[in-house]
Amino acid sequence: EIVLTQSPGTLSLSPGERATLSCRASQTVISSYLAWFQQKPGQSPRLLIYYASIRATGIPDRFSGSGSGTDFSLTINRLEPEDFAVYYCHQYGTSPWTFGQGTKLEIK
Amino acid sequence: QVQLVQSGAEVKKPGASVKVSCKASGNNHWVMHWVRQAPGQRLEWMGWINAVNGNTKYSQKFQGRVTITKNTSANTAYMELSSLRSEDTALYYCAREGPIAVPFDYWGQGSLVIVSS
Numbered sequence: 001e002i003v004l005t006q007s008p009g010t011l012s013l014s015p016g017e018r019a020t021l022s023c024r025a026s027q028t029v030i031s032s033y034l035a036w037f038q039q040k041p042g043q044s045p046r047l048l049i050y051y052a053s054i055r056a057t058g059i060p061d062r063f064s065g066s067g068s069g070t071d072f073s074l075t076i077n078r079l080e081p082e083d084f085a086v087y088y089c090h091q092y093g094t095s096p097w098t099f100g101q102g103t104k105l106e107i108k
Numbered sequence: 109q110v111q112l113v114q115s116g117a118e119v120k121k122p123g124a125s126v127k128v129s130c131k132a133s134g135n136n137h138w139v140m141h142w143v144r145q146a147p148g149q150r151l152e153w154m155g156w157i158n159a160v161n162g163n164t165k166y167s168q169k170f171q172g173r174v175t176i177t178k179n180t181s182a183n184t185a186y187m188e189l190s191s192l193r194s195e196d197t198a199l200y201y202c203a204r205e206g207p208i209a210v211p212f213d214y215w216g217q218g219s220l221v222i223v224s225s
Contacts, residue, residue, distance in 0.1 A: 035211050044201060044215035045151070051209045088151060092211040096167040097141075099151040 002027050002091050004100035012108040019076040021103045023089035028069050030093030036065055036074045039102075040085045048087075049074060081107075110134045112202050112216035119222045125190040128219045130202030132183045139205040140185040141212065142176060146198040156205065157185055192223045 003026040013019055023034070032052040037045040047056040049065035052072060062077040076083055084107050089100040111133040118126050132138060141156040155166035157176040164176050175188045185202055199218040206213035 031209070033209065033211075037212070044218055045203075045212070046215075047206075047211070047213050050206075050211060056210070056213065090151070090211065095165065096169070097153040097211070099153070101150045 001096050002029065002094055002098050004089050004091060004098055006087075006089055006100035006103045008103060009101075010104045010106060012106050013079055014108045015079050015081055017079050019074075019079055019083070019105055021074040021076075021087055021089075021105075023067075023072045023074070023100050025070040025072070025091060027094070029072070029091045032068050033091060033093030034065075034067065034072050035090045035092065036063075037088045037090060038083075038085050039088065045088065076105075079105075110204065110214045112204060112214055114200075114202060114216040114219045117220040117222070119224065120192050122193055122223055122225055124192050124223075125188060126192060126221050127186055127188040128200050128202075128221070130185045130187075130216050132185070132204065136180060136183045140176075140178075141203045141205060142174075142185075142187040143201045143203055143212070144198040145201070145218075146195070149198075152198075154187065159183075159185070189221075192221075194223050197221065197223045 005024045007022045034052045036049040039045045053065045064075045086102045086104050088102050113131045115129040120126050138159045142154040144152050155176050157164045173190050177186045201218050202216040203212040204214040
């Protein structure tokens with residue numbers, strides 16, 4: 001199965017700053033079928049990005065995704081207070097579908 | 109607006125089975141996945157079912173222990189996990205597969221399953 005490794009494990013930043021989260025796959029992610037989810041405490045995950053770089057419906061344009069092959073990233077510009085959460089990358093090109101271990105974005 | 113409403117929390121003894129439901133609003137043409145989140149662990153995909161043709165696919169990790177079914181008239185998907193062990197204690201989510209190349213665009217609220225003697 002494809003193992004996704006996210007870095008850093010925790011990212012401490014202030015509102016207004018830019019966050020860059022990384023996701024590395026153990027094998028090529030087919031067709032760039034790589035997504036990013038945001039999860040806040042007590043809530044279900046929320047789809048942010050799919051197909052590596054396409055924002056899901058209703059997602060602000062300060063969220064952007066990039067990458068291909070085995071290296072992907074999520075960038076959040078001008079952090080808002082509501083952006084502090086845990087972020088997961090997810091590959092859905094090869095069964096079994098797998099998730100990264102998460103990056104916690106916390107307020108500095 | 110699509111909504112996925114799951115059944116409530118369950119406490120089971122080791123060796124027992126649990127069946128979790130996920131009722132969908134809106135149309136009845138969906139592919140529903142099940143994903144679980146154990147304490148301190150990453151999200152883990154378990155399998156899916158196609159509401160139109162009933163086809164299923166399971167993660168090999170759960171093959172033989174998980175069964176995903178549907179009730180078309182109730183627009184509901186079910187996930188049954190058998191031979192429960194303490195490591196199966198987790199929050200179980202249903203999540204709808206979106207259009208082509210869009211994974212999990214809608215999620216249920218999660219159903220907590222606790223396995224304890």
